[in-house]
Amino acid sequence: MQAEIVTIGTELLLGEIVDTNSAWIAQRLTTIGMNLFYTVTVGDNLQRITDVLRASMGRSDVVITTGGLGPTVDDMTREAVAAAADRELVLDEELVQEIAAYFARRGYTMTDNNRRQAQLPAGATVIHNPVGTAPAFYVEQNDHVIICLPGVPHEMRYLMEHEVLPYLQQRFGLQGMIRIRILRTCGIGESAIDTRIGDLMEMSNPTVGTAAHPGQTDVRITAKAETEAEALTLIEPVERELRERLDGYVFGVDTETLADVVTTMLADAGLTLAVVETTTHGELSHQLSDGRSAAAAFAGGMTFTSAEGLARGLRLTPEAMGREYPSQAIADAAAQAARAAYGADLGLALVGPDDPARPDSPPVFYSLALADGVIQGESRQGRAGPSGMGWLVHLGLDMVRRQTMQDALPRA
Amino acid sequence: MQAEIVTIGTELLLGEIVDTNSAWIAQRLTTIGMNLFYTVTVGDNLQRITDVLRASMGRSDVVITTGGLGPTVDDMTREAVAAAADRELVLDEELVQEIAAYFARRGYTMTDNNRRQAQLPAGATVIHNPVGTAPAFYVEQNDHVIICLPGVPHEMRYLMEHEVLPYLQQRFGLQGMIRIRILRTCGIGESAIDTRIGDLMEMSNPTVGTAAHPGQTDVRITAKAETEAEALTLIEPVERELRERLDGYVFGVDTETLADVVTTMLADAGLTLAVVETTTHGELSHQLSDGRSAAAAFAGGMTFTSAEGLARGLRLTPEAMGREYPSQAIADAAAQAARAAYGADLGLALVGPDDPARPDSPPVFYSLALADGVIQGESRQGRAGPSGMGWLVHLGLDMVRRQTMQDALPRA
Numbered sequence: 037m038q039a040e041i042v043t044i045g046t047e048l049l050l051g052e053i054v055d056t057n058s059a060w061i062a063q064r065l066t067t068i069g070m071n072l073f074y075t076v077t078v079g080d081n082l083q084r085i086t087d088v089l090r091a092s093m094g095r096s097d098v099v100i101t102t103g104g105l106g107p108t109v110d111d112m113t114r115e116a117v118a119a120a121a122d123r124e125l126v127l128d129e130e131l132v133q134e135i136a137a138y139f140a141r142r143g144y145t146m147t148d149n150n151r152r153q154a155q156l157p158a159g160a161t162v163i164h165n166p167v168g169t170a171p172a173f174y175v176e177q178n179d180h181v182i183i184c185l186p187g188v189p190h191e192m193r194y195l196m197e198h199e200v201l202p203y204l205q206q207r208f209g210l211q212g213m214i215r216i217r218i219l220r221t222c223g224i225g226e227s228a229i230d231t232r233i234g235d236l237m238e239m240s241n242p243t244v245g246t247a248a249h250p251g252q253t254d255v256r257i258t259a260k261a262e263t264e265a266e267a268l269t270l271i272e273p274v275e276r277e278l279r280e281r282l283d284g285y286v287f288g289v290d291t292e293t294l295a296d297v298v299t300t301m302l303a304d305a306g307l308t309l310a311v312v313e314t315t316t317h318g319e320l321s322h323q324l325s326d327g328r329s330a331a332a333a334f335a336g337g338m339t340f341t342s343a344e345g346l347a348r349g350l351r352l353t354p355e356a357m358g359r360e361y362p363s364q365a366i367a368d369a370a371a372q373a374a375r376a377a378y379g380a381d382l383g384l385a386l387v388g389p390d391d392p393a394r395p396d397s398p399p400v401f402y403s404l405a406l407a408d409g410v411i412q413g414e415s416r417q418g419r420a421g422p423s424g425m426g427w428l429v430h431l432g433l434d435m436v437r438r439q440t441m442q443d444a445l446p447r448a
Numbered sequence: 449m450q451a452e453i454v455t456i457g458t459e460l461l462l463g464e465i466v467d468t469n470s471a472w473i474a475q476r477l478t479t480i481g482m483n484l485f486y487t488v489t490v491g492d493n494l495q496r497i498t499d500v501l502r503a504s505m506g507r508s509d510v511v512i513t514t515g516g517l518g519p520t521v522d523d524m525t526r527e528a529v530a531a532a533a534d535r536e537l538v539l540d541e542e543l544v545q546e547i548a549a550y551f552a553r554r555g556y557t558m559t560d561n562n563r564r565q566a567q568l569p570a571g572a573t574v575i576h577n578p579v580g581t582a583p584a585f586y587v588e589q590n591d592h593v594i595i596c597l598p599g600v601p602h603e604m605r606y607l608m609e610h611e612v613l614p615y616l617q618q619r620f621g622l623q624g625m626i627r628i629r630i631l632r633t634c635g636i637g638e639s640a641i642d643t644r645i646g647d648l649m650e651m652s653n654p655t656v657g658t659a660a661h662p663g664q665t666d667v668r669i670t671a672k673a674e675t676e677a678e679a680l681t682l683i684e685p686v687e688r689e690l691r692e693r694l695d696g697y698v699f700g701v702d703t704e705t706l707a708d709v710v711t712t713m714l715a716d717a718g719l720t721l722a723v724v725e726t727t728t729h730g731e732l733s734h735q736l737s738d739g740r741s742a743a744a745a746f747a748g749g750m751t752f753t754s755a756e757g758l759a760r761g762l763r764l765t766p767e768a769m770g771r772e773y774p775s776q777a778i779a780d781a782a783a784q785a786a787r788a789a790y791g792a793d794l795g796l797a798l799v800g801p802d803d804p805a806r807p808d809s810p811p812v813f814y815s816l817a818l819a820d821g822v823i824q825g826e827s828r829q830g831r832a833g834p835s836g837m838g839w840l841v842h843l844g845l846d847m848v849r850r851q852t853m854q855d856a857l858p859r860a
Binding site: 045046047048049050051052053054055056058059060061062063064065066072073074075076077078079080081084088091106107108109110141142143147149150167168188245247310317318319321322324325326330331332334335336337338339340341342345346348349377378379390 | 460461462463464465466467468470471472473474475476477478484485486487488489490491493496500503628630638639640642643646649650657658659660668670722729730731733734736737738742743744746747748749750751752753754757758760761789790791802805807828831
């Protein structure tokens with residue numbers, strides 16, 4: 037069984053946005069054991085989309101398209117699929133009602149444009165979209181199937197998970213499967229990991245690979261097997277070996293984030309955390325808020341973009357601010373002030389320059405305030421962009437993780 | 449003149465990495481006026497790469513490949529180009545010497561694998577690569593040209609800028625260029641925009657298209673012309689017409705974000721803004737911190753994930769919290785408290801349920817506190833995921849934008 041992805045949109049061909057949908061779909065297809073041999077991107081042009089779809093259906097069993105399902109005249113996927121499959125476009129009255137209801141619930145009136153969205157190739161099966169207005173659909177033709185999904189990532193992902201993957205497994209009787217286990221690490225770089233586990237990366241089933249993300253390196257174990265149980269049996273000893281060699285750096289698995297792990301550890305220990313940050317532009321608060329147990333463990337976060345803002349917002353005296361910004365003393369005062377202001381058990385401060393990536397920038401200072409003192413840290417990482425921000429945020433979260441882990445140990 | 453990009457690598461088809469090369473190359477091609485109609489991704493398989501290259505050379509004047517030029521057996525671009533162009537592979541002795549010298553300078557010995565990298569299709573022209581070991585090349589055939597670049601982004605980018613773009617301009621006598629103007633809107637959906645400007649989307653030069661992002665719709669004007677001045681002349685009347693029809697919804701152009709515009713308007717007016725948010729998980733603080741004039745205009749932000757956290761952090765009395773959460777009264781109290789706590793001219797509060805996308809969720813309440821009262825608002829948008837968050841954040845920022853615009857008007 038082989039699949040092909042066709043992403044549709046002139047904005048992709050102008051380089052205005054990067055196509056992240058293809059990689060995501062590709063990953064999900066591996067989990068049901070479906071091969072992907074090609075992906076194609078084409079602009080909003082009826083003839084070219086039609087040509088591409090004809091070629092794709094000629095060489096692949098399953099064609100998945102994203103994009104071009106919106107209400108405007110440059111949304112042409114419906115027409116192109118009809119042309120490529122030699123079918124008429126017909127108005128699906130049930131779908132019209134569904135779209136009208138979606139708008140009504142939100143207090144809007146449906147426009148004529150939105151009726152266009154209910155015009156599907158004859159014989160198409162609607163894939164109901166509860167998370168957006170763009171209706172998705174699939175068309176079966178001569179043992180091939182073409183599946184059309186919206187380009188908006190969260191809608192596409194929802195429909196893939198809930199509708200398309202189960203449909204493909206059932207429709208093509210897929211048996212073999214790929215099971216992936218991801219160990220998430222922080223506080224250690226990709227090349228240091230390679231030094232510890234390089235030999236394991238030469239195995240064939242399961243395979244072991246690494247991928248670096250901002251402030252985090254993933255170690256991926258991929259097993260191919262007939263059944264889930266068999267795949268897990270392949271993975272288990274390799275995971276154990278990897279954990280031993282990466283002792284302490286593995287903070288979670290699969291889709292867990294460091295904020296998930298930290299907020300859950302805190303909640304389990306009955307502790308709350310308040311944070312204050314300057315350099316990282318709210319990213320620390322953002323990640324913690326998204327953490328699985330945030331409501332219980334995250335007492336609140338403060339974001340400032342200047343020394344003046346920090347001093348005024350936290351009511352730090354000129355003495356506390358001292359002569360130099362940033363400094364460890366300011367971070368300590370900020371951590372204690374955050375802890376007090378939000379009535380939290382722990383207060384974490386991340387105080388640094390606005391652009392830590394400049395070679396002459398001072399370091400970023402960390403302070404974790406507890407009931408009986410502070411734990412200090414600093415970073416001169418100096419990486420630029422999202423990678424640098426991710427690194428700084430993860431350093432702070434990891435201080436909390438290590439402290440909470442230690443607190444949770446039985447006392448001697 | 450039309451171009452096509454072929455990215456080569458199984459890691460792309462497994463979704464292990466996102467293809468960012470295509471978008472980058474696409475952007476650079478627009479600057480020399482070359483059209484891009486397709487991009488294709490194919491794995492490390494000789495037959496499939498060859499098939500794809502044959503099809504690409506059949507429909508496009510210029511084919512640019514990335515990847516598959518390394519020293520290992522799964523690097524097959526050289527063989528595939530030779531096959532697609534019906535040529536032999538021949539060893540380029542000069543290139544062998546060059547690669548050997550590159551390794552010698554770094555204290556390494558060249559392996560036999562690296563000799564593979566010097567085997568090029570007969571008649572190929574070498575593109576010297578001073579920033580890596582993978583030699584690049586191009587092959588001209590029947591008025592078509594296929595250009596093969598390494599997949600490593602910084603090597604590919606260097607070679608595109610320094611070798612490929614100048615070569616293409618000279619080889620195809622490219623005079624024209626493409627100029628893009630993007631009008632960024634918020635507070636209006638894509639289909640409502642379409643109703644206002646649909647007729648303009650049927651023009652051919654410049655073309656007008658829309659693209660929806662979280663909480664924002666972009667209207668793109670694309671002009672092709674011989675000179676920059678000519679392109680701007682084509683764009684100008686269309687931009688004027690679009691701005692008239694989208695009156696008030698256009699907040700910025702090109703790379704400007706709403707936070708850029710809001711913080712700059714505030715800074716110009718000598719005003720500062722403090723924010724407090726619950727539902728949006730720090731995204732409001734995050735966007736404002738990244739705003740162009742954040743240091744001057746953004747007094748600070750507070751993020752909470754529970755009603756208890758909000759009440760404790762802002763010291764809101766049980767009377768202020770009332771019986772129900774969320775409520776407009778809480779939002780008003782929070783906005784005033786944020787304004788007071790951070791000594792700001794304006795205080796914006798966004799107070800709502802943790803999951804606004806649930807059908808039975810209460811609305812998100814907005815309050816913008818000024819010196820002499822509050823401006824209120826609410827949203828029942830209920831979109832899920834990043835799109836929903838982006839929408840909620842932009843609604844809040846747009847309240848500040850509209851208020852600041854009004855304040856900036858000359859008083860009667």
